[in-house]
Amino acid sequence: MEQQLSLFYGLSFLSAAVAFAFAAYLYMWVKRQPTTNKRINEVAALIREGANTFMRREYKILAIFAGVIAVLILLFLPSPIWNGDAMDNVAMALSYIAGTTLSAIAGKIGIIVASLSNARAAEGAQHGIKPAFLIGFRGGSVMGLIVVGCAIFGVAAVLMIVGDTSILLGFSFGASSLALFAKAGGGVFTKTADVSADLTGKVELGIAEDDPRNPAVIADNVGDNVGDVAGMGADLFDSNVAAMASALVLAQSLSGGTYNTISMVFCYSLLGLLASILGIATARIGKNGNPTKALNSSTYVTTGIYMILTAAATWYFPGFSWRIWGAATVGLLVGVIIGIATDYFTDDSKPIVQKTAHASASGPAFTVLSGVSYGFISCLPAMVGIAISALLAYNICDPMGEGYALFGIAMAAVGMLSIVGMIISNDAYGPIVDNARGLAEMGGLGEETIRIADELDSAGNTVKAVTKGFSIGAAGLTVISLLGAFMSEANAALAAAGKEAILGFDIMDPTVFFGILIGAAIPAVFSAMLILGVDKNAQRMVAEIHRQFNTIKGLREGDPNVHPEYGKCIDIATTGALRELIPAGLVTILATIAVGLIGGIKAVGGFLLGNIVSGLLLALFMSNAGGLWDNSKKYIEAGNEGGKGSEAHKAAVIGDTVGDPFKDTAGPSINTQITVVSLVASLLVPLFVAFSLFS
């Protein structure tokens, strides 16, 4: 059976290579599209440059951070270097670095292609919806393919070289720590710029949102790319790697059939990649087609192809179990259902958004109350979906033997994330066409082109809700399996220390309960710190904008030869984002360590659970409430409830401003926070086994 595994290593590398090749083809295709408008090219260049500045700065800080962590890993993990096998420590440190590096490369490529596609999509829109849609979608697909290709390649390479799944946790931690920077840092960046640009431009000076005189305007556009493209890519790279890593850790701990189960993890993941490639290749839109339908139907096509491919593989390969196929399928289907439920709460053709818009007519307090309430209610379907898929996956795989039930849950997560290539493509499409819309306006491409760009943009917003629901759902399942991986690591460490194994984490045990309560508070504190960080950072940027308007002569008057210092604003957003992020990240990591040192392994198990439960709840709440407010503002702007400029519109704008950091900063960062905490806990198991106050 080891032979079978070798086959899948080979196939994993092959499928990653196919993904890279296809991505290269799409990249060339996008690059070949014409871009002739001078003004658009200028602005696009500024955005590209700004994004590069941020990435360079971020990667520099990250390199230092990762270097420090790598040295710590080298010294202490998986066991202090003076106690254990030094090669293990080297392997762990290297795989940590590999995790950060691959994620960084994927993010960088995503940014490059996104800032290439936006201008071309804007010009494509002059010729109709069909070419513009394809440019936006294929640009996004490059990111999707690279992310998944890197994930499968990295996991397979690390495991093939070291042959020990627990080293994979180091790789996964690398991906997580980058995701924390990219997602939370990018989230603070994008909202800092957005808020500052709005406050100074629209409110104080009364100039348009994209007026080039505003020094923050380029930072705002850059924000879309670094938050939504690079950040989201790093986030899903992280989830994807974490799902595979935890499934593999659990597979290795299974008695018997280990090779089969490890093979299945790779097989299902690479088939997901192939299904995504096929889905991307066949995505089409008619001349007057509906882009939302096109995006959604490509998701459904990919889902269908995946189920058929995995069924065929399960039938063909000896030792592959139909039960595990069932678990993966349950995961994927529930993911789709969660996406549809999320759509119900955030789509402006559905009643919830319209009710919130209607409430806005009574004033901003009612916009907020309504959004908060529906945001809370919207958590229910996703929580129930995750709960049911875990329960089903467990019960489907339980009869296979001890440990298989938990492995089934891990495979449900792998299944849910299998089509992540497709998900990222849809998700990255959003900011590309969003930028394209702005460029079309700045380039003066005419009303019809802007209308088309608007339609593409609106589809991006709608689809985003679905993909966000999907990624939070997947994170939910993944962390359950990370919890399993934590327990399996803990038992290995306990056995090594000659202590009794733990069989589970009983909520009636107050040590566990202690951890649960503190773990539950952490996502709330983490997201609050990020939101407050946006606020503080925006104050710095507003001060800089005021300085520029006061000291640069001719800027306020719009002298065509005078340009604001865009770079200064990008600098502030960049350093501020990283400065605000670090305390929030540290609080969560230090809380994990403190709980472990007080209550030991059991308290940490509880801590992870509390973190997962409240993290899922808050992530769903904030993402959905934010999307709901955004779309109800758009619904009013489309002429309902009095339209633009009405009291209802003013109230809806306030709702949207509240929702912005909810949905783009705090909400989606919680996923990453949960994964980071889970991995920190797993990696520090030896410390908690060696010392703890009560236990």
Added chain:
Amino acid sequence: MEQQLSLFYGLSFLSAAVAFAFAAYLYMWVKRQPTTNKRINEVAALIREGANTFMRREYKILAIFAGVIAVLILLFLPSPIWNGDAMDNVAMALSYIAGTTLSAIAGKIGIIVASLSNARAAEGAQHGIKPAFLIGFRGGSVMGLIVVGCAIFGVAAVLMIVGDTSILLGFSFGASSLALFAKAGGGVFTKTADVSADLTGKVELGIAEDDPRNPAVIADNVGDNVGDVAGMGADLFDSNVAAMASALVLAQSLSGGTYNTISMVFCYSLLGLLASILGIATARIGKNGNPTKALNSSTYVTTGIYMILTAAATWYFPGFSWRIWGAATVGLLVGVIIGIATDYFTDDSKPIVQKTAHASASGPAFTVLSGVSYGFISCLPAMVGIAISALLAYNICDPMGEGYALFGIAMAAVGMLSIVGMIISNDAYGPIVDNARGLAEMGGLGEETIRIADELDSAGNTVKAVTKGFSIGAAGLTVISLLGAFMSEANAALAAAGKEAILGFDIMDPTVFFGILIGAAIPAVFSAMLILGVDKNAQRMVAEIHRQFNTIKGLREGDPNVHPEYGKCIDIATTGALRELIPAGLVTILATIAVGLIGGIKAVGGFLLGNIVSGLLLALFMSNAGGLWDNSKKYIEAGNEGGKGSEAHKAAVIGDTVGDPFKDTAGPSINTQITVVSLVASLLVPLFVAFSLFS
């Protein structure tokens, strides 16, 4: 040792009698205070009448509801009447009715004395802060003494008569179901009236908040009484009974020393009542004293007296354990610490409120974001406090033998709630002086009197934050012991069915995990439904107000012979509140039942945990954020950040409107929701043992 228990039954009845007698004395004292102002008496009579209308209506619906539940209990609980001992069913049904009745009586008396005290406190303020403070405080104390007296009397009587602690769960469920109506229904009532009065009066007509032309103005004043006095009393009656009941259930399941431990529960509870009586009797304020300090110092005095009295009892009575004393003391001290931490986040002399006020200068979105963020952060100290007190209580009592550790946690809850008589006195003081302030204004008692009333009112707001933190903390510990009581009930039922006992609820078990996720979503859905309910109900009332202004001639013009139909608004608030409450209550109860029928006992255990964790988090968040917004509005009104009428003030008013249903409707109702769900789960154990899909 049975003799010792008889002694404590006797002492319990005696201390309840002392409390009732002292309450009667205070009531007479308050009643003796002069009330001469005609206008004040008129308005006070309207408020009294309105409160009575609500209570009558509420109690009528409740009587039907309780009757139905009592019949169901009679038929099915503790086991179907055709299977078990019919007398048990009769006892359970009767103790359920006793629970609702005692709670209803306590609420009714509280309302009576509150609507007596408000007018007298207003007139007392003419003679200085000292007499007005005493009237407000002693009026509140009547409620506090009656609630605790009824709780101890009821629990002792039920247990003495039936001799089986599990019947007590029926009594406790009675208290909870009344609390659900009183707290959540009262919360919807009060905010409906508040919002409607503001929207039509201040916003549409530009008349003052308390203008008697507004048909909703009396309903608004009634709301303070039914929500804050009767609702809060029912809530704490419920928590107090639940804490005692769960401690007694656990005490009975202990092998050996049962009588001692049962005696200790009664002993500590009645000593708490005595300590409260002494604290109330000695509460004083100097001629120019600070009412906040007076209220807080009476809390600290009570805490000190309680610790001394319980230490003396533990030393004196044979078989009383110092470890259990330690657990109760830990509970009480942590309660005080949580209160102080809450105060830090909601007191306008502390930085958090001031920062939120400052953020308001940038617009309402920043008021909301800032309040949400600090509200999230404010959960941490309380969650850590509850976690640590549970951990300490467990570890202190664990060496006593099996089961004692959990009993220790229950005693920490009893300890935290021991001084509840004092807490309620402080809490009921708030709405009394709030009403007094309004009456002083309407009665034209002059600026100096209004200033004094203002000072008393502001002390009420500050102290409220502390007592709210206290009551949420206590609820947190109580539900842990209810979880223990649930498991003990479950094992009894499993043993009766010849099935294997459960040893705990392992979070790695997906059946448990399934329950946890769904349980965690429920408080979010419940509070959202209440908030939306306020909104819907307010729309109905606004329509009625418009109708009155349009059809009653002379009303708008202020003809002194024309009065609005206050009763209609009170009717709408009443029926609407109950109409909106019932679906929210049903969703939580049906979810409990659905989870139990799908996943059985283990899923329900998880469900309770998820419910507790997310419920605590959301209750803390909403109560604290609401208090924070309220006080930052007041801080601005005191002349900071531009003062009244500034942009910051407008933003702060929006924050306060968002916070109102958070802190007065949804937040405090979650406590009750958690208790109701826990008790429903415990009572329905036999059903879940008999049938469930997976398990």
